[in-house]
Amino acid sequence: MAYNFCPTCGTKLILKTAGDDGKIPYCSVCERFWFPVFTDCVLVLVHNEFNEIALAKMPYLSEKYESLISGYMQVGETAETAAAREVEEELGITELTNLHFTGTYWFHKTGVLMHGFIALAKKQKLTLSSELTSAEWVPVDKVPNFLFPDSSDNAAFAIYRHYLQEIKSNINHKIV
Numbered sequence: 001m002a003y004n005f006c007p008t009c010g011t012k013l014i015l016k017t018a019g020d021d022g023k024i025p026y027c028s029v030c031e032r033f034w035f036p037v038f039t040d041c042v043l044v045l046v047h048n049e050f051n052e053i054a055l056a057k058m059p060y061l062s063e064k065y066e067s068l069i070s071g072y073m074q075v076g077e078t079a080e081t082a083a084a085r086e087v088e089e090e091l092g093i094t095e096l097t098n099l100h101f102t103g104t105y106w107f108h109k110t111g112v113l114m115h116g117f118i119a120l121a122k123k124q125k126l127t128l129s130s131e132l133t134s135a136e137w138v139p140v141d142k143v144p145n146f147l148f149p150d151s152s153d154n155a156a157f158a159i160y161r162h163y164l165q166e167i168k169s170n171i172n173h174k175i176v
């Protein structure tokens, strides 16, 4: 989202050169630049020791498709902390091992930057948050049947493919 007015004092912003960033909206009263802002989310693929992936159904996203675990980052929180927090809140899983970053992905439709992660949890009963209508462990090869259709904007599929690559090359996935 690009600012037209100063969020602090309401003055109409002017465009002013900010070094290499080019012309950026600027408040001449507060003497500060207002760079465009966007929302940061985490998207976490949680798998267990049997190569099953935790998929959840969130009624506010879809009645039909399931999703990886996702949530908005909070101010002051790292993406890693947000990933672990969302998994605990949504599934009741408190112990993750080998939480690792897979990359970032734009969801252009809503201007959200998704931070992708993969983590291992021991197979356990999932305790759902009230945000979810269901959650289940799905065998890795069945996962595409439940996700939103693949597209260039579908971060869940990108992280899923990342996971398949890791299994193939056996990086980070020693069978326990």
Ligand SMILES: [Zn+2]
Residues within 6 Å of the ligand: 006, 007, 008, 009, 010, 011, 027, 028, 029, 030, 031
């Ligand atoms: Zn201002």
